[in-house]
Amino acid sequence: MATLARSDGRPAILVGSPAPTPTVRTTDGGAVRVADLWHNAPRALVLVFFRHFG
């Protein structure tokens, strides 16, 4: 995957690169691969990472 090092040394996601597909947990504790989310979207997935739920 194409990455670009940021100022803090961690890789950043580049537009045009393959999206990572980690596993996230459902509200009842199950596991879902992020790829399953974009595969089920008609056109695109908007993936939003919150700082917290509060």
Added chain:
Amino acid sequence: MRRDYDRFLDLGARIAAVGPEAPSAAAAFARDEQTPYPVFADPDGRAYAAYGLPEGGLNQLLGPTVMLAHLRGLLRGARPNRVTGNVRLLPGSFVIDRGGVVRYAKVGRHAGDIADNAELLAAVAAIPEPLSGRPFVAARWTTAT
């Protein structure tokens, strides 16, 4: 997100939200806020790391810009709740097409730096529509009990 939710749907986008807390916190948030989109938990922060979302420094988490954004949220009706996850992680937003290619990426420069809906909508609109997409079947994203 909620304000423009129908516009995202009309464009063929689906929204998924992730928070760095336990599934029970995600469930409470989805229930209390009546989110129209699914909410997921990433309690160990692996998804944040995979998407290059870092932990912020003191100024990125508590600086004046962050406080101003927080105040704006309160004025819009946001209700602060007890936070149980890693409060240092910065926010981020990504638009991913059905082929798994990143079409838009924003990593928050500070805790209050979130993507503008107009930017996200424009990123979705720039993706060519599928020529013969299969019908979307709404998934609840819960596991069978």
